Amino acid sequence: MCFTAPQVFESSIEYLVKTIVTVLSSSVKCDVMRLGGEEILQVGGLIPSRDCVGVMEACADILGKLYGHGKLSCSLLYAVTRVAFSASCFQHASRSAPVLDVMSIGGWSPALSKLFFHFPKEICFENQEKPLRLLFWYLDPLILKHDLSQILQEAIKRPLLCVNMELYEKVEWRSMIICLVLSPAMFIETRALLHNWFLATGMASVLQLQIQLTSLVLDVISRPMWWGISAEVGLKLPFSHAYFPYNQKILRVLAGALSCGGLSQLVHSISKAMAMNFPDWFYFASGLLFSEKTAQNSLHSNCTFGAAETESHFEGPPCSAAARYIAWILNPIGESHQDLLADCLNKISGSLVLKQFDKNKKAPVSYKKKLKKPKFHNEDDTALEEYGCQTIRLWLEEFQDVYNRYCNGIVNSSASCKSRTSSGFALQQNVLFRRISLGILIGYSNYVGEEGCELLLHYAATGTILDSPDAQNPGLKHRNRDSDWQEDSITSNKNFSRKEAMAGACLVFDFVDVTESMSSTLFESEECAVDFICRVKLRAGKYLVKRVKQLIQLKIDEDDGDLVSRDLYSRLVRWKHQGQDVLQGYKDLDDAIDALKRFVEESRPPLEV
Structure with missing residues (x-):
């Protein structure tokens, strides 16, 4: 035949x-x-x-x-x-009970x-059968741990990687997200596993992965076809409350608009692990700590809207609710300790305002007035920046000292608290506590110049406070130009490493991403939202450029240097166009982008013929 x-x-x-x-x-x-x-x-x-x-x-x-x-x-x-x-x-074998x-x-x-x-690697839905990966997870939970470890190792190896984009674009990772959506039980297990890893290691990358997985799972539920899921399968997906079975009401608040009423509800009935998956609320609360202390502020006035406002359960001003929320996230082991930490946060946030008014001897510039006109430099800014550096440094030292004394008090209070502090609580300090200070850049930004912003960002990224050039060089006269001070503050720190430069760049990218996410619900007009993003970018921009320049000078020549360079180039170009380009014509930024672009093009392998 x-x-x-x-x-x-x-x-x-x-x-x-x-x-x-x-x-x-x-x-x-x-x-x-x-x-x-x-x-x-x-x-x-x-x-x-x-x-x-x-x-x-x-x-x-x-x-x-x-x-x-x-x-x-x-x-x-x-x-x-x-x-x-x-x-x-x-x-x-017989009528008897199963053996x-x-x-x-x-x-x-x-x-x-x-x-x-x-x-x-890919996922298919032939005959609407359960994906293979999901069956393997059920058969052996170690395979789930292995899959999560792979993503985590890649995120650690490439700290500048935009994991959200990679989880969508990489076929194997996207199939993992879809499997988590198809099995709420596995999603719950995954969140619990990552939360335990975070408590055990204190690594920011673990917390960040937990946040991103949560946001992407909710995104798949809201638009399944965009993720390649057919309409027939998408209609059968569970509702969002299936992934948070014990916190349905809280989920509606966390996934909704930022508001003082919503924050009050979270304080009244909060859930530790889930709340940590929504960083907008953490930064919102941090900003509210400082913005309400000012005579006039935009954050406080703009966040008091929304349906949640009518269901307020927390008695007291919004700044107290913010302090309570942050205290719960940092230390959920006992109500008395939360009271102590909330009181500390309220006092330390108020001390910054007192320091600023004592230095400037005049009323602050209206934040709301600035938002009406997208103008970021004026005469008042110059006066404020003159004192911002020393004020912020003194406040950061007090901020760290108060928290250290608070931690020591908990350790000494009982032996049971000591083991908890040494394992998880003290490690959370490194990741979450120092980021409270970034609330100043959200709710109190008109008081902080580029010098003070550099101090805040560096402390949040590394946990260290930059020394002043005068302290290391007593004979050095005071410089009037900000750029001179900034160059001195970096070159005078001999131990500034590649790791610190990477941490600083990552922090700015992530912080602006969160700011962009917050702006959509904080402000009623798109113009105000864009101005808010631009203000944060302007304050943090030069610090970011210096971190990028340091990474380029170090040639990023360690393992996987090519991948890191590509990630850095991609994130920097994206950052430049978030909101709008506020550093237009800034030569150092353009030079850094051009240098990274050349490096990426030179390291790209030739196309096969």
Whole structure:
């Protein structure tokens, strides 16, 4: 019949594999068994659990020989995985109650690892079946840990990577997000796992990944087709409360507009782990700590709107609710400790205002007035910046000292608190506590010049306070130009490392991203929202450029230097156009972008012909 030998072999392989798939698929069913006069509903597979290991190993050997047969490989892999997923560890040998087969438990991991080796990166929804990755997660939770670890390791290795974009664009990572959406139980487990990792390590990258996974899962629910999910599957996705089963009302507040009433509700009935996934509220509360202390401020007046305002549960001014919210996030171990920390935050935020008025001897510039006109430099700014550096430095020292004394008080209060502080609470200080100071740049920005902004950003990024040039060089006369002071403050710090430069750049990128997210609900007009973003960018821009220049000077020549350079170039170009370009014509910024662009183009591998 004019068939060649290869065609015959291919056809034989195809029908043999299809036969195996059919047998495996038919072993999984839902049926009613009759034993004596009773009926028993049997759900699962006919292949017992103790035999599944052998079946998986045999199928893994076949998969290893099916190179080039993509569709056949996927069908066989899905069939054997479904059999393993449906296998029961109980036996129904007679009318008696089900008996647990202890010998069938364990020994699955090596066989699953062999199957996982042939796992496809992409996700498909043929016949609306559950994705393979999700079945593997159910079979072995260590695979879920492995998948999360891969993302986390990449984020740590590439600190400037925009993880949100990568989670969407990278096929394998996007399939993980979709699997989390399809299984609310797995999403809950993932959040709990990342939260425990954060408490154990205190790493900002772990917290950031937890935040991004939460935001993306909610995004998939709201627009599934944009993520490549068909309308038929999208209509069957659970509602958002399925992913936060015990905090439905709180979820509506956290995912809604920023407002004082919403903050009051969060303080009244707050949930630690979920609240940490919504950084807008943390920064909003930090800004409210300082903005309400001023005579006139835009943040306080603009945030008092929304439906949540009518359901306020917290008695007291919004700044007190903000202090209570932050205290709960930092230290959820006891109400008395929260009271103490909230009181400390209220006092320390008020001390900055007193220092500023004592120095300037005049009323502050109206923040609201500045927003009406997108003009960022005027005579009042010059006067304020003259005192901003020393004021901010003194306040940061007091800020850190108050918190250290507070932590020592908790450690000494009881032995049980001591173990908690050493494991999780003290580590959270490094990531969350020092970022409270960035609330000054949100609610109190007209008092902070570029010098003070540099101090705040550097402290939030590294936990250290930059020394003044006068302290290290007593003979150095006071300079009037901000750029001279900034250059001196950096060059005088001998131990300034690549790690610190990277941390500073990452902080500015993330902070402006959060500011952009906040602006959409804080301000009623788009013009005011853009001006708000631009104000933050203007204050932080030169600090960012100096961090980028330092990274370029260090040649980013460590492992994965090419990837870091590409990430830095991508983030810097995106940052420049957020809101609007406030550093237009600033030569150092343009030079940094051009240098990174040349480096990326030179390191790009040639196209294959």
